[in-house]
Amino acid sequence: MVGQKSDTAHLYDGKTIRSSAPSRKKAAGRMKGSTVIPKDAIPEVHVPSIIESFFGGPIVTKTKFLPPDRVVQTLQMSAAIILTLLSIVTFTVTPVSGTAWFWLSDLMDLPTLGVVVHLFLIGIGFIGGMYGIFQREQRAILISYVALILVTIRFAGSKVEFGIDLLPDGEISQKLLLISYALFLVMYIELTSGVIRFSMLDKSIRTGEVYVMNVKKITSQYYRSLLITPVVAGSVALVTLMINLIIPSIVGLLGSDAAADRLAESVELTSVYGVALGTAVVFMIVASAFAVNLPVRLAQMRENGSK
């Protein structure tokens, strides 16, 4: 149509174009008889998968490591020991009843199939984990995490139930066993992550990308944290799980023994909802500590105090 703007004209509205116009000579030079695009003209483009697009990158990056140094070897051994303990504890604390595969095998009238699937999942968790730890293969480690968490997902009927009947019946010992299971799982996750992290750090040190002053002190600090943190996390978890004993004893201290007895026998407090209540109480205290900026204030107090 006469007087109408070309399709791309709006792109240049209000813009100052400083550079020269593309060279017609060069354009002519680039024109070829065939329309085949030369191979070296196509850059390598990584098209992200759906998962990568969702998470903004690969979940597990491929990394080549140098042979493990002493720190990494120590962490690998620790992770292997923890994984072995975790697999044993997982086998003992997670019965097959209540799981999806138990329900399916029951439906198919093949009760042993459920047990096989259950053991298979624990086996995958163990073997995948061992392979991942020593080969430093993050995908195998991730599969191991998933298998070991998946095996615990079951309808539990709000009652602690174990896979082996020989385990203690006492409430406190049962909860201690649960906490040790949770701690082993978390420590396994942390140690395997430490294996990868320290392998990366070692590679960066050896390739000269990063220089670490006093490596021994930094690693010894990590080892110390590996000992202290589980104790702290376990203690917090114990308080949370013992809320059904703590609340009645507080109520008992306030003078109402009958109410305390009734609370102690309450099904809600002994069940998973009691744990939820405990979590809410404990983490409300923790949240308020962070809300008043307690960690920073404590750090400032330490600095000022030492001055």
Next chain:
Amino acid sequence: MAWSRKSAMFASLAVALYLLGLVLRNQQLVTVAVVLLSFLTWAAFRTTNADVSSSGRRMDEDVSAGGVALQNLVALRKLSSARVFEDGEIDVSIRIQNKSNLSKVLEVRDRVPEVMRIKKGANYVLMELGPQRETEIAYTIEAPLRGFYTIGPVCIRIQDTFGLFHNEREIHLYDDFLVFPKMEDIKDALIKSRVPKIFTGAVNIRNPGEGSNFYNLREYVPGDAMKKVNWKATARSGGKLMVNEFERDAVSDIILLVDSRSVSETGPVSRNSLVYSTRAAASLSQYFLSRRDSVGLVVYGDEIVSVDRDTGKKQLYVILTKLAGAMAKGNTPLKVVTNRIMPHINRGSPIIILSPLEEDPTIIEAVRDLRSRNFDVTILSPSSLEFEFDARRLDRTGYELLKTERDILMSELRGLGANVMDWEPDMLLNTALSGARGF
């Protein structure tokens, strides 16, 4: 406090397991979630107290005054040189001082320009710094490309031992340095003024060389022209051939025109016309200034930047600084440049144009004007076609076609009386100049 990817994964796993545990009434899941949350909370609590036992050297109290501080951390940087030539090295040392009475585990990264290469040491250091202690980080960078650069800021990161949370701050400590274009040693006097300068100024040259004034007599050495032989003196000396030496003519004004239009950056970053032109201009300036000529520089791109003619070492640094800052921008035609500078330069002065001779329809007209006013024009043209062809951005047919067009243009310029040299990559400047002058 910033969350890492790991802590985000821990938190989401904890929340998911907690909710799933409540829905399925599964105490195992809830317990795992509680332990995970406790783990995270403790790590977050520890991040603000990332202290360990002390190490490092005792701090000298008097040096802290010059540094830049971030709360209790002070950084001081020292560069071995603020001016280097391309491919030169700069030693950088940073002193980090912990002025608090608590130890800190720090990740220190001194930000260096992307084009720089770390030759020795590391600019990224993980360290543990004790109370009232300091430590020194040293590294060497190599500067492969000319330009103005800045080192800094110093990024400090304090992280918990599990890598879950970190605090990151920047110490705004900056140091500027300049990378001059690389210079090539030019051995021979390839370019001379045909017309002595009218006003010689205060510079009195007492050097033998090409000129009209008698300087002294000396014995003949192989290579001397026979026309220089003084036969009378030879007869008097008893058979020894004697030659006349002349005092070099007065200094010349040499004008260097460097094309820094956007087209001059065609090709790879380290191998393009502008890089070659600036190196050639630097080498020529050094050569002429060492010969006590006066050198002027004009860099044209989006604007015309000029350095007035002058002599001496100071002038060399002025020229090198301008060349270091030359950016490929704009499209100012050569004719505009010559029109502007012609009234200000002496007729007959050598003019050296360093240009890829592309996308400028005024080149022929500009050179014709210069020649008609008796300027001695030399054109050194780094060929961007070669750069593009080497980088495989141009196919054979296109290259041949453009090369033919370029050759025609050069022949036309030669026809106007200009000395033109097609400067191909990897050809030494000396060789290129010899070609341009027909030596």
